[in-house]
Amino acid sequence: MVSMKELMSTAYKNHFAIPAVNVENADMLEGVISGAARVRAPVIIQLTEPAAEAFGAGYAAYLAKYFAAKFDVPVGLHLDHASNEEIIMDCAAAGFTSVMLDFSECELSEIIKKSRQIMAKLKGMDIAIEAEIGLIGSMQSETVKTDIEDARFLCGEVGCDMLAPSVGNVHGLSTKSARLDFDLLRALHSELGLPIVLHGSSGTVEKDLELAVDLGVTKVNFETEYRRIFQKTLMETLVLPPKIMKPREVLGVLRKEVSDRTEEKCRILRCCNKADLFRHNAQ
Numbered sequence: 001m002v003s004m005k006e007l008m009s010t011a012y013k014n015h016f017a018i019p020a021v022n023v024e025n026a027d028m029l030e031g032v033i034s035g036a037a038r039v040r041a042p043v044i045i046q047l048t049e050p051a052a053e054a055f056g057a058g059y060a061a062y063l064a065k066y067f068a069a070k071f072d073v074p075v076g077l078h079l080d081h082a083s084n085e086e087i088i089m090d091c092a093a094a095g096f097t098s099v100m101l102d103f104s105e106c107e108l109s110e111i112i113k114k115s116r117q118i119m120a121k122l123k124g125m126d127i128a129i130e131a132e133i134g135l136i137g138s139m140q141s142e143t144v145k146t147d148i149e150d151a152r153f154l155c156g157e158v159g160c161d162m163l164a165p166s167v168g169n170v171h172g173l174s175t176k177s178a179r180l181d182f183d184l185l186r187a188l189h190s191e192l193g194l195p196i197v198l199h200g201s202s203g204t205v206e207k208d209l210e211l212a213v214d215l216g217v218t219k220v221n222f223e224t225e226y227r228r229i230f231q232k233t234l235m236e237t238l239v240l241p242p243k244i245m246k247p248r249e250v251l252g253v254l255r256k257e258v259s260d261r262t263e264e265k266c267r268i269l270r271c272c273n274k275a276d277l278f279r280h281n282a283q
């Protein structure tokens with residue numbers, strides 16, 4: 001695995017972004033890493049707090065390290081949308097390389113206070129911090145676009161390594177229909193000069209993701225469409241004639257679909273053949 005600080009700073013300097021895929025089981029995790037490996041790309045495995053609890057932080061870290069070594073590509077391991085100190089510390093101790101602190105529903109002063117408390121506990125560990133400012137909405141919750149002054153203040157106060165803004169992206173969309181606010185993205189890029197993370201990218205128009213790579217975006221999160229792959233693949237495969245019913249074959253189809261989709265993401269985000277930039281760090 002590779003330090004997330006290294007992944008982000010190298011992507012930032014070299015103008016590419018890395019797909020960060022939410023996984024919920026070993027087959028999805030393997031599929032993501034093998035897909036990146038086919039195009040020699042770095043990749044990020046991430047888990048939500050409930051997924052990290054169900055999976056087990058240590059098991060997730062073991063699998064990420066195992067498949068990073070097996071496929072010989074740089075892999076980061078990230079805890080997504082985290083606010084529970086116990087889960088964060090478990091993941092940090094297990095070897096996760098970054099965490100997103102999500103206190104976005106709090107007032108700015110409270111976000112800063114809570115972030116500092118967690119970061120003090122993580123001091124001395126090689127774990128990068130992703131901060132959210134503004135509210136990245138979903139079908140069920142409101143969206144508040146990032147205020148650039150608030151973003152500047154937050155970054156200055158907590159010293160995060162990457163920022164997740166709300167720039168038109170929306171969580172959980174079932175079609176690629178969200179458009180990014182490029183004026184805001186451009187302003188954040190030029191004012192803050194640090195790696196930007198795009199959430200909700202399953203629902204963002206692909207052309208917008210391609211353009212965002214030129215504006216400081218280095219980590220692009222995908223969850224919803226991978227969930228759909230999981231559901232669709234299993235539903236379609238399980239009704240095939242019984243000769244294909246062996247679990248390893250059914251899950252093999254899932255791994256292949258996940259792998260293909262990840263390869264496609266690497267092409268869109270221009271991180272193919274960038275793995276060797278990190279070889280000196282590979283463990």
Ligand SMILES: [Zn+2]
Binds near residue numbers: 171200
């Ligand atoms: Zn998110």
